[in-house]
Amino acid sequence: MNTVGLNEYLTLSVVLFSIGLYGVLTRRNAVAVLMSLELMFNAVNISLVSFTRFMGGGFEHAMGLVFALFVVTVAAAEVTLGVAIVLALYRTFHHINVEEVDLLKW
Amino acid sequence: MNGFDHAFEALFNQLPLPDAVRQLLTMKVVLMLISMGLIIGFISVLVLFLIWLERKISARIQRRMGPMTSGPSFLRSGNMWFGGLLQTAADAIKLLTKETVTPADVDYIVFVLAPCIVFAASLMAYVVIPFGPDASVSDLNVGVLYLLAVGSMTVLGIMMAGWGSNSKYSLLGGLRSVAQMISYEIPMIFAVLGPVLMAGSLSLQEIIQVQERTAWFIWPNIIGFVVFIIAGTAETNRPPFDLPEGESELVAGFVTEYSGMQFAMFFLAEFSNMFVISAVAAALFLGGWSLPFGITQMMRASGMPHVLFSALGAVVFLTKTLVIVLILMWVRWTFPRVRVDQLMHFGWKTLLPFSFVNLLIAAVYMIAYKQIFGEAVFKQIFGAMS
Amino acid sequence: MNPYLFYAIAAVVLFGALGVVRSSNIFHAGLSLALTFGAVAAVYGMLDAHFLAVVQVLIYVGAIAVILKFAVMLTQHIGQQEPHAPLSQQFPALVGCLAFAFLALYAIYHQTWALAPWDPAHSYISVRDLGKLFLGQERGGFLFPFEMVGVLLLMALIGAVMVASKEES
Secondary structure, eight states: OSOOOOOHHHHHHHHHHHHHHHHHOOOOBBHHHHHHHHHHHHHHHHHHHHHHHHHTTTTTHHHHHHHHHHHHHHHHHHHHHHHHHHHHHHHHHHOGGGGOOOOOOO | OOEEEEEEHHHHHHOOOOOOHHHTTOOOOOOOOHHHHHHHHHHHHHHHHHHHHHHHHHHHHTOOOOOOSSOOOOHHTTTTTTTTTTHHHHHHHHHHOOOOOOOSSHHHHHHHHHHHHHHHHHHHHSSSOOTTTTTTTTTOTTTTHHHHHHHHHHHHHHHHHHTTSSSHHHHHHHHHHHHHHHHHHHHHHHHHHHHHHHHHOHHHHHHHHHHHHSOOOOTHHHHHHHHHHHOOOOOTTTTSGGGGGOOTTTTGGGGOOOOHHHHHHHHHHHHHHHHHHHEEEEEEEESSTTOTTTTTHHHHTTTOOOHHHHHHHHHHHHHHHHHHHHHHHHTTSSSSOHHHHHHHHHIIIIIIIHHHHHHHHHHHHHHHHHHHHHHHHHHHTTTOOO | OOHHHHHHHHHHHHHHHHHHHSSSSSHHHHHHHHHHHHHHHHHHTTOHHHHHHHHHHIIIIIIHHHHHHHHHHHHOOOOOOOOOOOHHHHHHHHHHHHHHHHHHHHHHHTTTOOOOOOOOTTOOHHHHHOOOOOOSSSSSSSSSHHHHHHHHHHHHHHHHHHHHHHHHO
């Protein structure tokens, strides 16, 4: 516990990811599923940035940081589309319970 | 060497203090706490002064006299300009002693947290404001972006206020405010990019230092300055963009259900944000604490004590900020309120293209400067902007 | 100072995350999510990625949390509670997540990473360096993904407007 190294940050990332995974599997509200998905994105970003930091940084190892920035941007785009789909869903079914949206199931 | 904490550390090292006390006082945490206390004290006095100023200016524009009776007695008798100085303090005491009414059906956590978040966001912006050379609480090297990020935290607080109040006026006001703020954030970011491009850095102190070496950034970026002032007015929900708190339309918008100290926090946050916008405009476009025509460079080279230099810089900065605050107040009492569809059209279809044009002009200016004056002068003035 | 700060911020992150997945009121879940985003921004600050920390607050807290809360406001009544999933569903999910977490942690701790020390002169990636990386076309440059992300955002914008707009009947 003297200094905080790569392992501690990766542990944080793994725990956050599994909490997000639990949320995606368990929650029924579509917006709550989107929120848990965002937790998973953040966990991945933490691990990417900690790899950049602990492998020395600089131009050679900057890919982690750049990738994390791209993940932020793509997550923003994905949330936009997800919310649009949720709104369209609500307009049709008048609820957003993902358990009950099963018209295509046979 | 930027920062109040370094200044305090130097001060504590010079004073004759017992060693244990000196050790305690020069700890990083304590220095930071002292700087924050200084800023919070400054903000309290400042907001009181700004509210009084607003009431006086609005009164004079409307050909009346404004607050006249509460204040020092030697100013009271018939002095139009400075009467009623302590009026705001009286108002603050009134608001503090009012009963905080919480309606029964509100979502209590959200309702109570919303004014805290809004006020905290506006306080957080003071960390990077450059009051003078080496006189900012902590000069982050992503300072400009930090200010924008803190502004978007206000959006969250206002939305919480609108939703948590469980009333249709609040919800409408909150949603309108959020739509307005996120629409006007983008022209503000692009307007700010002009000075950032010209200085080659996101840090506010560095932008001011480049302006010290060359002219103020307002000249190539005049469009950007106007865009920033307009977008800043919209960001802080000030008239003519105060549709969310429209006093005659939506009862009081998203602050309808708030009373007493919670209302005071929203009110104080609005004035505090207005000061931040003016301070940022002064720092980015008007040269911050530096004087034009090389006066600051002469002052720096003349070897005056650094504390005096910083204090003079702070006076210059506050003067410029006050000028812009006066412009914002003047605009408030001159223009009628903008309707919500006019607001959105204006933000997206007029202000945004103008901010793009400003960015283009700033880039062309930089390239032309390099071509005309040569590479060496360019590097010397604009730093490491290669 | 440093380990305590890390554990404090990690505690806030995990507390916020648990609030997101276990809260019955979706609006409160949105607030916990905003808190988690803020704490993750603090983690980035500790990892010397200051630009990313500020971008995280600007985009995640300022835009993504806001849009998720808009979705909540448009589809829920205030104070509407969502019941938790039945235990028959929660238990396998919990087991699966714990299994994944143990597997990943085992892989992390039984590995020797090729670490390098942080060199204050060369290691910090400033905004200027990021600019050069994003606009570089050579081997280590990211110009092409940068432009593609711009196109992606445009597609997302147009797609979201089309999907969410009311059909003219």
